[in-house]
Amino acid sequence: MEVKDIIRDENKVYQRSSLITENPFSYCPGCGHSTTNRLVAEIIEELGIQKDTIGIAPVGCSVLIYDFIDIDFSQAPHGRAPAVATGIKRVLPDKIVFTYQGDGDLAAIGTSETIHACNRGENITIIFVNNGIYGMTGGQMAPTTLPGMKTSTSPFGRNVETMGNPLKITELIAQLDGVNFVSRQAVHTPGNVRKAKKAIRAAFESQINKKGLGFVEIVSNCNSGWKMTPVKANQWMEENMLPYYPLGDIKVDGKMVKSL
Amino acid sequence: MKEFLLMKGNEAIAEAAIRAGADAYFGYPITPQSEIMEYLMAENAYERTGMVVLQAESELAAINMVYGAAGTGKKVLTSSSSPGISLMQEAISYIACAELPCVIINVVRAGPGLGTIQPSQADYFQSVKGGGHGDYRLIVLAPSSVQEMSDFVPLAFELAFKYRNPALILSDGVIGQMMEKVQLFESRPRATEFDQSWVTTGKTNDRKANVITSLNLQPLPMEKHNHHLQAKYNKMEEDEVRFEEIMCDDADYIFVAYGSSARICSKALQMARAKGIKMGLLRPITLFPFPKLKIAQLANRVKGMLSVEMSAGQMVEDVRLAVSGKIPVEHYGRFGGMVHSPSEVLEAFEKIFIKN
Numbered sequence: 115m116e117v118k119d120i121i122r123d124e125n126k127v128y129q130r131s132s133l134i135t136e137n138p139f140s141y142c143p144g145c146g147h148s149t150t151n152r153l154v155a156e157i158i159e160e161l162g163i164q165k166d167t168i169g170i171a172p173v174g175c176s177v178l179i180y181d182f183i184d185i186d187f188s189q190a191p192h193g194r195a196p197a198v199a200t201g202i203k204r205v206l207p208d209k210i211v212f213t214y215q216g217d218g219d220l221a222a223i224g225t226s227e228t229i230h231a232c233n234r235g236e237n238i239t240i241i242f243v244n245n246g247i248y249g250m251t252g253g254q255m256a257p258t259t260l261p262g263m264k265t266s267t268s269p270f271g272r273n274v275e276t277m278g279n280p281l282k283i284t285e286l287i288a289q290l291d292g293v294n295f296v297s298r299q300a301v302h303t304p305g306n307v308r309k310a311k312k313a314i315r316a317a318f319e320s321q322i323n324k325k326g327l328g329f330v331e332i333v334s335n336c337n338s339g340w341k342m343t344p345v346k347a348n349q350w351m352e353e354n355m356l357p358y359y360p361l362g363d364i365k366v367d368g369k370m371v372k373s374l
Numbered sequence: 375m376k377e378f379l380l381m382k383g384n385e386a387i388a389e390a391a392i393r394a395g396a397d398a399y400f401g402y403p404i405t406p407q408s409e410i411m412e413y414l415m416a417e418n419a420y421e422r423t424g425m426v427v428l429q430a431e432s433e434l435a436a437i438n439m440v441y442g443a444a445g446t447g448k449k450v451l452t453s454s455s456s457p458g459i460s461l462m463q464e465a466i467s468y469i470a471c472a473e474l475p476c477v478i479i480n481v482v483r484a485g486p487g488l489g490t491i492q493p494s495q496a497d498y499f500q501s502v503k504g505g506g507h508g509d510y511r512l513i514v515l516a517p518s519s520v521q522e523m524s525d526f527v528p529l530a531f532e533l534a535f536k537y538r539n540p541a542l543i544l545s546d547g548v549i550g551q552m553m554e555k556v557q558l559f560e561s562r563p564r565a566t567e568f569d570q571s572w573v574t575t576g577k578t579n580d581r582k583a584n585v586i587t588s589l590n591l592q593p594l595p596m597e598k599h600n601h602h603l604q605a606k607y608n609k610m611e612e613d614e615v616r617f618e619e620i621m622c623d624d625a626d627y628i629f630v631a632y633g634s635s636a637r638i639c640s641k642a643l644q645m646a647r648a649k650g651i652k653m654g655l656l657r658p659i660t661l662f663p664f665p666k667l668k669i670a671q672l673a674n675r676v677k678g679m680l681s682v683e684m685s686a687g688q689m690v691e692d693v694r695l696a697v698s699g700k701i702p703v704e705h706y707g708r709f710g711g712m713v714h715s716p717s718e719v720l721e722a723f724e725k726i727f728i729k730n
Contacts, residue, residue: 166576170442171587180585186574188445189472189587191465194438197430201442201450202574204426205398209576227438230431 131155133164137181144344146334147175149301150243153311154214155183157318163210168202170195170213172224175249179214193224196231199238210321212239217258218248221283225257228283232327235292239317240329242284245336246355253339257281260354265339280358284331285374288364294326296365300333300356302348313363325367333359378555383523383545386556387453387479388413390527391425395564396477397448398426400439402458405491406547407481410453423564437462437469437478444474445586446575447568449531453479455547456497457488459505466540467506471588471603473572475534477527478512479543481550484684484711492711493547495633498688501544502662509600511607513541513614514661516632520554528559533614537606538572544661546684548634548713607663616659617668621647625654627727628672629719630693631682632658635707639682641716646723653723661689666696673697678727682719683707702727 133155141147158167164185171180173192180187190198195213203211220228220242231238247265248254255265255272258280262271272280288296295317299310310332317328333355335347342350364372381389388410391399399419401411411429419425426443430436436452443450454462459480469476480501484494501514513533515526523545530541570581577583590596620640622628627646629639636657646653656672658665673679678701681690687705694703706722708714714722 164576165578168446168574168576177589180587184577184583186577186583187585187587188442188574189468189585189589190441191438191468194434194441194465197435197438198442198445200428200430200435201398201400201439201444202446204428204439205443205446205448205450206575226431227435230435 131159133159133184135182135184140178142338144337146301146332147243149307150332151179151182153314157315161318167210170199172215172219174216174219176214176216176243193219194227196227200231200236203236203238212241214241217244217256221257221281232287233290233292235326237321237324237326239321242331243334244331245334247336247339249336249339260358287329292327293329294368295320295328297363298331298359298361300361376557378557380553381520381556382409382551382553383520383549384409385413386520386524387527389558390524391451392419392423393559393561394528394531395449395562396425396451397564398443398450400428400430400436401452402430402433402436404455404458406483406550407453407455433458433461437465440476441465441469444476447573451477455481455483456485463506467508467510468588469540470510472586473538475538476540477530477534478540482546490711493713494709494711495546495635495683496685496709498685501542510603511662513539513610514544516544516659516661517549518633518636520556523549524556524558537610546634611663614660615663615665617665618657618659620655622654622656624652626652626677628676628679629655629682630679632661635682635684638714638716639719642719645716645720664692669693669696673700678702680723681705684713685709
């Protein structure tokens with residue numbers, strides 16, 4: 115059998131999304147952002163909504179997404195992506211609007227905008243990448259940093275008595291009446307990538323079908339921020355992050371499917 | 375003949391926004407300007423023209439909604455009063471850097487801090503020097519009547535789109551709250567076509583993806599963008615200066631005042647003229663760009679200028695820069711929520727310029 119007999123459409127199991135730009139990914143090798151960016155691009159392409167989609171890229175590593183997906187983007191001030199998305203969606207109600215936010219952006223500085231956009235039931239999609247740390251600024255403590263976890267601003271580990279508890283904002287969002295779909299996923303194994311893609315697709319379809327706000331948390335590693343190799347970081351994530359942030363759908367079609 | 379209506383300044387702004395074809399208003403309640411959103415809601419602006427009116431959870435959210443919607447090329451505005459405008463400054467800096475058109479209304483109250491809900495003109499520096507971080511300017515229009523509250527809304531949109539820059543209407547609690555006759559302009563339709571070279575309305579096959587951002591991690595391109603912005607502000611200074619002159623031709627002395635202080639000074643001017651003092655009034659209508667050339671020309675032939683503002687003296691600095699030491703320039707004003715009377719203004723003028 116020759117190579118040309120193997121490279122045929124019916125044998126194809128994967129191809130790069132045509133919406134991924136030629137810009138080389140600038141995320142750290144092994145970071146969940148690359149995979150999550152790719153999933154968002156694939157879903158926009160598969161749903162055929164490139165010409166109708168506007169993304170919001172806020173502050174932090176998540177801002178880089180506008181270099182990698184070939185759609186219209188608006189950058190947003192730190193934490194304000196849901197407000198920027200609200201502004202766009204309200205004047206263009208037939209367009210598809212999504213935010214792509216990290217945990218510092220969505221769950222610390224932008225908590226108010228997040229909660230209120232969700233509570234108003236804005237018909238948008240929120241993709242939330244939670245790696246428990248501020249990645250771009252060099253590994254400071256985030257609202258989602260685990261108890262005891264060492265960061266550059268909690269060098270002896272997060273002390274919950276003085277630094278507060280990790281915020282499970284996704285569970286909080288799920289309880290708001292304005293929200294239609296909520297899921298928490300990960301992208302560190304092929305199986306998890308498939309589940310994450312399904313959830314992200316459901317969150318976009320919720321908006322397209324005018325059912326309301328879809329919210330997907332992706333639990334990711336931040337291997338450079340955590341000061342671990344990519345493989346070690348994924349192991350640490352499974353052992354520590356996932357018990358605290360369990361994976362799975364939380365709310366589907368406006369109904370809770372998981373008791374909190 | 376068009377009919378006159380009796381309206382509050384804040385109501386006139388709101389009605390003008392609907393008539394100007396605004397696509398959206400995002401705001402948050404704060405005294406003394408809450409009537410703007412109340413009027414838009416009560417008038418059912420959405421039913422009338424399709425204009426979106428949304429009460430945000432904060433001024434922060436409101437201005438970021440403006441930022442998002444302005445990026446689609448729509449005509450968008452917000453309004454607030456001093457503390458709320460302070461809260462918006464980060465996003466205003468982003469909007470200016472990303473070169474988006476929008477209209478912001480500040481019905482100024484007295485500060486600093488929570489201050490009081492009474493009128494003030496102490497937000498001049500914040501308005502004309504940028505207000506947030508970085509080198510940028512807003513186009514600043516200062517209405518001094520309810521009529522101008524109405525007329526300046528379409529003007530602000532026109533200038534905002536001409537330069538793709540935020541335009542600020544700097545009013546105050548006097549003009550916002552007082553009722554006066556106003557002749558409204560004819561309604562204009564909302565725009566249906568948008569400049570596809572920059573708007574975020576979805577990437578179609580015939581154009582590249584548009585990205586609205588103020589981020590540029592490389593310093594050289596960032597410096598280049600700053601030069602581009604400065605060139606735009608210089609163009610505004612050449613082409614967009616607006617002012618009103620009252621009895622300046624034979625004047626020995628000039629009041630320089632804007633907004634409600636200009637109204638008070640026009641009365642003080644009449645009182646001065648009745649006493650034989652040749653007083654004139656220069657009323658800047660655009661505070662940025664500032665009528666510095668006009669003030670420099672006047673400084674060649676008058677004896678002194680009094681900048682009258684409800685502040686501790688802010689615009690007086692720009693008057694002094696324009697005069698460049700040729701003649702004395704002084705400041706007078708009540709502030710902290712107090713409004714000077716015409717006789718207080720005249721008395722202060724005589725004390726400074728006549729009796730000494």
